[in-house]
Amino acid sequence: MSHVVRRFKELNLKLLSKKEIVGAHAGKIYKVEALRESENAILRYIYKEFAHGRNKEVEIHMDLADRVKPFSRVVNVWDGPPQAMLMWDLGSPVKEGFYALSAEEKKVMIGDVLTRLALLHNMSPSQDKLPIHRVSSEWRDWCLDQLRRLSSRKSWALPGWEKTILEAYEQLNIPYYQTKCPAVITHGDPHLENVFYKDDEIWFIDWEWAAMGSPLRDVTILMQDLYDNDLVSFVPAFYRECLRERGIDLTDDDFWSDWGYLYIDHLTMMLAWEVEKYFQGYASDEEIQKIIDWKIGEIERVTEMLETKGWK
Incomplete structure (x- = not known):
């Protein structure tokens, strides 16, 4: 048997x-x-x-x-x-079919996921059972290795991609950033392939990276499947309202500093992972170039925003 x-x-x-x-x-x-x-x-x-x-x-x-x-x-x-x-068996992940939704339907779906995450983040802490999430140089180093690997094989890879990441991490001193929001239970990997809608509820799989950390950790990982300016603006605003409804009103400095630093770090992480999936045959040349261009553009935009606003 x-x-x-x-x-x-x-x-x-x-x-x-x-x-x-x-x-x-x-x-x-x-x-x-x-x-x-x-x-x-x-x-x-x-x-x-x-x-x-x-x-x-x-x-x-x-x-x-x-x-x-x-x-x-x-x-x-x-x-x-x-x-x-x-x-x-929860069926298909939210990501499957997400991009075919209308703009309003996407906001409703993402809003449901954010509401569910806010409920998780509002649970009592578990300091003795979970590790503490800390920002480091890990994702930067992995991403630079992946981009160099890509450059050695593909003539269309741009050296400016590496430069953008290096400058962002150096200018903002990202590897030494200390999150400012109160630590909560975070899922650690709620991108849309790990999110399911079943029986009128949102469910999460793959809790391997669960840790105590800023709630913006989960929010900025969720954003890695969003390639739309309107949705990217919608997510932090909607999530902040979710927190306020639960009596949590974070200062602009705490909220946007954590959001910006963690968003850049996770853009870098997912960029490296998307390149890895490309090498494994899960994306075409055209698809990976679009993904890299978007994420590099977001890193540049948010780096400038953090420096301009002084949210460091």
């Missing part, structure tokens, strides 16, 4: 089928169907076995179940070996 069959049996489920989901995942992920014989019901789940060194999510779901459960659809976690997790 395989360990997967045995695990399902322990949950009073009979495994009917298991199909691997191919993609850039940290581990192996399967769509599975199982029969609950007592109810004669066929149920659909996602079963994930974690890659070595990428198993932090197991600990988070075990230690923070009371805080994570309202935002996740995890059914069971196995501490090993192999470490794994079972969750309800």
